[in-house]
Amino acid sequence: MIHSINNLLYFRQKNPGIRGSGISVNDPVLLPVLSELENLKTSLENYLSDKVEKLKIEISKGQANFPSILHVSILPRNQKVSNGIYVVMCFDILGRGILVGCAESITNPKGLNTVIRKQRGIKLNIDVDGLRPTTKYNNVFENPREFYFGSIDEKQLLDHISLSLDIALYNLGLAKKDDLTIAEKADTGANDQAFDPQNLADARTKIARQITARRGQKSFRDQLLRAYEYKCAVTGCDVVSTLEACHIMPYKGDQTNHIQNGLLLRSDIHILFDLGFLTINYKNKTVILNKEITSSYYGQFKAKKIFLPKKPSDHPHLDALKFHNEHEFKQG
Structure with a gap:
């Protein structure tokens, strides 16, 4: 071949x-x-x-x-x-x-x-x-x-x-x-682990869940791209290929693919948000950082007011941001 x-x-x-x-x-x-x-x-x-x-x-x-x-x-x-x-x-x-x-x-x-x-x-x-x-x-x-x-x-x-x-x-x-065939990735080290049929079933479920999420993700991202004028809400980055649709409250089906449950974020900011190292203050829409990253490159975004869509109906929902502030963000 x-x-x-x-x-x-x-x-x-x-x-x-x-x-x-x-x-x-x-x-x-x-x-x-x-x-x-x-x-x-x-x-x-x-x-x-x-x-x-x-x-x-x-x-x-x-x-x-x-x-x-x-x-x-x-x-x-x-x-x-x-x-x-x-x-x-x-x-x-x-x-x-x-x-x-x-x-x-x-x-x-x-x-x-x-x-x-x-x-x-x-x-x-x-x-x-x-x-x-x-x-x-x-x-x-x-x-x-x-x-x-x-x-x-x-x-x-x-x-x-x-x-x-x-x-x-x-x-x-x-x-x-x-x-699903669950193709083995060359760099996963799967051959170093004991064979476990349950792991295969879990892997199938995970892939099925990811694919289902992707089906609605495109339209969700397209809505956010338009609402946020093709710019990251935190950094202002306008390189479209790096911008991702971020769920404020975790994805739990199509009902969570709502523009008020979303933020348009650059991929690295998205990761920090999902890991709880960065959140958006639900009261004044400013960036809050975990202490671990305050002295890093990301420190420049501390207390920065995020860019919001022109239409208030496209703004992130206060309750969703509050949920992330209180349950997902790592205070450390």
Whole structure:
């Protein structure tokens, strides 16, 4: 599998998928490329042999010109890439590596909690945006992971494909939590622990819960992005890819995905909030810090009044902030 991937990346390095370098689908130079794509498809079919009856694997074809973004997609047999959620391996436009994960259709998005990888002024190490509006794939992944030419670990790649397939099938309603494969992550140290079937059941439940939360998370984040004018409420950071929807009171179903139970926070501030090292005073909407971080970089935000939405109905609920002040914040 890795041999085929590297050969395809090497081809793209020699023939970058940029404007003015298109290749006709009938060009003989594509014969080894098509062969490697078929080899990759076969390798994935063998890996997914227990599911292959329910799935299909599609590879780059093109009509007049060969696609600028090589890709291999895994999806249910009755579904089109243009209309659903699927797992895809996209090849960088310059052959620097691949981007792999659970993705959704560009033309018919299904509500995945997608990661905004590409923005104006940001250069990507792996860029999978093609030349046409319908072939721009950078921002359609929920769980994108980059793998670089010459250093791809097959086990890590296959584990990520398995996890992505779990997410895709669960979101499509085609898998229950007991069907999740629970792909082993290479860095978890799982092999050093005794096998415990109960842990597998707990892991399935955890993944199912996380995926369910993600389903409502996208619209929740979109509401907060608009309300907070695409800026972190604490830092003012406007790099959208770092901004996250933070629940003030813990997530307990769709009813907690309410804008008054949310704050738009930069990812590191979100972590501090969730860990109880930072809270927002419910009386005057200022930042309170745990003593452990007051003398750190984050000390600059102590007592700072947060940015609030223009509409009062979008402001965080006082009772939610009070709950976090009294029950989640570590006074230490």
